[in-house]
Amino acid sequence: MRLRTILLELNKDRCKGCELCTEACPREVLAMGSQINALGYRAAEAIAPQKCTGCRACALVCPEVVFTIYQTA
Amino acid sequence: MEPMMTMMKGNEALGEAAIRAGCRFFFGYPITPQSELPAYMARRMPEVGGTFLQAESELAAVNMLLGAAAAGVRAMTSSSSPGFSLKQEGISYMIGSQLPCVVVNIMRGGPGLGNIQPSQGDYFQVVKGGGHGDYRMITLAPSTVQELVDLTMLAFDLADAYRNPVALLGDGLLGQTMEPVSFPPVREPLDDKDWALTGARGRPKHVITSLELNPEGLEELNLRLQAKFAAMAAKEARWEEYRCDDAELVVVAYGTSARIARAAVDGARSIGLKVGLYRPITVWPFPVQGLARLADRGVRQFLDVEMSSGQMVEDVKLAVLGRARVDFYGRLGGMVPTPREILSEIQKLMGGEAS
Amino acid sequence: MKLLAGMPQAMSPVVTHYCPGCSHGVLHRIIAELIDELDLRERTVGVASVGCSVLAYNYFETDFVQAPHGRAPAVATGIKRARPNLFVFTYQGDGDMAAIGTSEIIHAAARGEKITAIMYNNTIYGMTGGQMSPTTLMGAVTATTPYGRREENGRPYRMAELLAQMPGTAYVARTHVADVGNIVKTKRAIRKAFEAQLNGLGFSMVEVLGNCPTNWGVTPAEANRYVMGEMVDYFPLGEFKDLTKEVLAGVRA
Numbered sequence: 075m076r077l078r079t080i081l082l083e084l085n086k087d088r089c090k091g092c093e094l095c096t097e098a099c100p101r102e103v104l105a106m107g108s109q110i111n112a113l114g115y116r117a118a119e120a121i122a123p124q125k126c127t128g129c130r131a132c133a134l135v136c137p138e139v140v141f142t143i144y145q146t147a
Numbered sequence: 148m149e150p151m152m153t154m155m156k157g158n159e160a161l162g163e164a165a166i167r168a169g170c171r172f173f174f175g176y177p178i179t180p181q182s183e184l185p186a187y188m189a190r191r192m193p194e195v196g197g198t199f200l201q202a203e204s205e206l207a208a209v210n211m212l213l214g215a216a217a218a219g220v221r222a223m224t225s226s227s228s229p230g231f232s233l234k235q236e237g238i239s240y241m242i243g244s245q246l247p248c249v250v251v252n253i254m255r256g257g258p259g260l261g262n263i264q265p266s267q268g269d270y271f272q273v274v275k276g277g278g279h280g281d282y283r284m285i286t287l288a289p290s291t292v293q294e295l296v297d298l299t300m301l302a303f304d305l306a307d308a309y310r311n312p313v314a315l316l317g318d319g320l321l322g323q324t325m326e327p328v329s330f331p332p333v334r335e336p337l338d339d340k341d342w343a344l345t346g347a348r349g350r351p352k353h354v355i356t357s358l359e360l361n362p363e364g365l366e367e368l369n370l371r372l373q374a375k376f377a378a379m380a381a382k383e384a385r386w387e388e389y390r391c392d393d394a395e396l397v398v399v400a401y402g403t404s405a406r407i408a409r410a411a412v413d414g415a416r417s418i419g420l421k422v423g424l425y426r427p428i429t430v431w432p433f434p435v436q437g438l439a440r441l442a443d444r445g446v447r448q449f450l451d452v453e454m455s456s457g458q459m460v461e462d463v464k465l466a467v468l469g470r471a472r473v474d475f476y477g478r479l480g481g482m483v484p485t486p487r488e489i490l491s492e493i494q495k496l497m498g499g500e501a502s
Numbered sequence: 503m504k505l506l507a508g509m510p511q512a513m514s515p516v517v518t519h520y521c522p523g524c525s526h527g528v529l530h531r532i533i534a535e536l537i538d539e540l541d542l543r544e545r546t547v548g549v550a551s552v553g554c555s556v557l558a559y560n561y562f563e564t565d566f567v568q569a570p571h572g573r574a575p576a577v578a579t580g581i582k583r584a585r586p587n588l589f590v591f592t593y594q595g596d597g598d599m600a601a602i603g604t605s606e607i608i609h610a611a612a613r614g615e616k617i618t619a620i621m622y623n624n625t626i627y628g629m630t631g632g633q634m635s636p637t638t639l640m641g642a643v644t645a646t647t648p649y650g651r652r653e654e655n656g657r658p659y660r661m662a663e664l665l666a667q668m669p670g671t672a673y674v675a676r677t678h679v680a681d682v683g684n685i686v687k688t689k690r691a692i693r694k695a696f697e698a699q700l701n702g703l704g705f706s707m708v709e710v711l712g713n714c715p716t717n718w719g720v721t722p723a724e725a726n727r728y729v730m731g732e733m734v735d736y737f738p739l740g741e742f743k744d745l746t747k748e749v750l751a752g753v754r755a
Binding site for chain 1: 527681
């Protein structure tokens with residue numbers, strides 16, 4: 075049962091590829107991508123955004139404010 | 148209206164002068180022979196709604212000064228030789244950050260712990276920059292308690308005008324001497340520094356720093372500072388010439404040494420010797436102009452007198468540029484020369500017998 | 503549309519110079535969020551110290567001053583005494599506060615200066631290439647303890663407990679930012695520290711254990727495990743002094 079709808083945005087060009095978010099996410103929403111971003115790192119990406127519950131674990135552990143998370147419903 | 152005269156000790160008169168200049172923040176630490184200044188500020192600052200804080204060290208005090216100056220208020224710290232050594236880092240930071248403030252060194256015998264007697268052994272430290280980096284600091288050297296009062300008031304104005312620390316260079320004798328002084332009325336401080344840290348309300352944030360990791364940027368900052376120092380050098384040199392008009396030998400001395408030398412000059416004149424006194428009032432910018440003119444005019448002998456091994460004498464030689472002989476007489480370790488010793492030296496140099 | 507997480511107003515939207523996975527970014531964000539929530543941006547002055555966070559003033563949208571190494575508490579004292587209505591905080595590393603700056607932090611706390619000091623403790627001098635600091639754990643290999651920290655290098659000491667004894671302190675705590683739950687607790691602790699200043703209760707300090715993946719030579723995740731393991735074993739978490747409880751009990755829900 076889905077309690078709310080989440081919009082998960084990643085500012086990929088702020089990511090330094092530290093991989094703390096992929097470890098913190100309890101729902102396997104995130105994975106490290108293969109493309110190199112503007113900073114020269116392989117950025118995190120949302121591979122299963124529909125599974126996101128808006129728990130904010132990723133945003134909390136991220137040192138670079140990559141994540142902007144909205145509740146849309 | 149006659150200015151009211153009062154008998155005051157140098158250290159205390161300095162404090163009162165700072166308050167009259169609108170200084171409401173003083174950070175100090177006890178060290179002989181200037182401890183009367185923090186004690187005076189401890190008593191007087193609350194009376195004018197100001198703040199006195201005895202810091203845990205001279206090092207902490209100069210950093211409190213940095214903070215207060217960054218917040219845009221008139222503030223001062225003082226110490227004596229070993230304590231002034233501790234302030235060098237903070238002074239360099241304030242120069243690089245372009246912060247106005249007044250720092251005071253009441254010199255004592257050194258090096259190291261030395262003693263508590265008067266000396267002029269910190270000329271190099273204060274004038275040639277005891278701190279790191281390329282910098283200059285206007286340095287005022289009073290020789291009477293009244294002049295100490297006047298120059299303290301001037302120091303705050305010069306600091307604000309150039310956004311640079313200004314140093315007051317005294318010695319234990321000046322700090323401890325009691326003389327009649329008069330003060331102008333108390334000036335209320337202005338809160339008008341548009342660059343200060345007052346909270347970023349309705350304006351972009353202000354960042355006060357001396358860090359510039361990019362060498363092009365740091366060179367550019369340094370060139371701006373150099374331009375500031377050049378402006379100071381061009382406009383702020385001050386000195387006094389006493390009986391120099393027809394002098395054949397000119398004594399060069401500052402502060403307490405100048406006071407003693409003045410008596411020696413009068414003694415020399417009384418026995419027919421044509422002697423004058425050249426007294427720098429700013430030891431930075433060093434007043435080269437007057438000395439150069441005297442050398443041009445034909446003065447062939449200068450006698451530099453200091454309570455040190457000879458520090459200002461190098462600047463005298465530079466100013467004279469080989470056109471005249473520059474000799475040195477000094478005492479070390481806190482010894483204060485007498486007029487008689489200086490007169491003896493003058494007589495020897497002018498080819499006569501010591502009397 | 504409700505914003506659940508994003509860039510705080512008090513944080514500058516620039517990319518920082520910190521290493522990948524470095525906890526400085528997390529701590530900066532926490533502080534910026536609190537500045538927003540407590541509506542402090544327009545009256546805050548931050549004092550940057552010397553260390554990896556030397557450029558902290560590029561990352562906050564508040565007035566800031568650069569202090570010499572270790573002297574931030576003295577500089578903060580000068581600012582707060584000059585303008586008591588400003589909210590003043592220092593941001594210092596373990597080398598800055600616990601080595602060269604020990605005198606200044608102790609006396610600011612003893613005097614009860616109404617400032618907040620934040621100590622980012624990663625048990626190493628990061629910026630200069632990973633040398634031993636006064637909080638480096640025994641046995642740790644650093645640039646200046648190549649054989650591991652031994653007796654001849656002395657033993658690490660605990661700053662938060664030391665400061666909690668100072669008469670002028672109102673709130674002192676130690677937390678860490680190596681996992682989600684403790685990031686939330688760190689924000690709670692720093693909020694209390696800020697409230698201690700805002701309510702004029704005295705000096706406040708939070709020691710935040712963080713990582714240094716680059717100089718420890720491990721991944722950010724491994725580094726965080728060291729924080730949560732060995733570091734928390736030696737540097738216990740908790741509130742060592744809290745005057746906010748008594749004074750604000752009636753005020754805060």
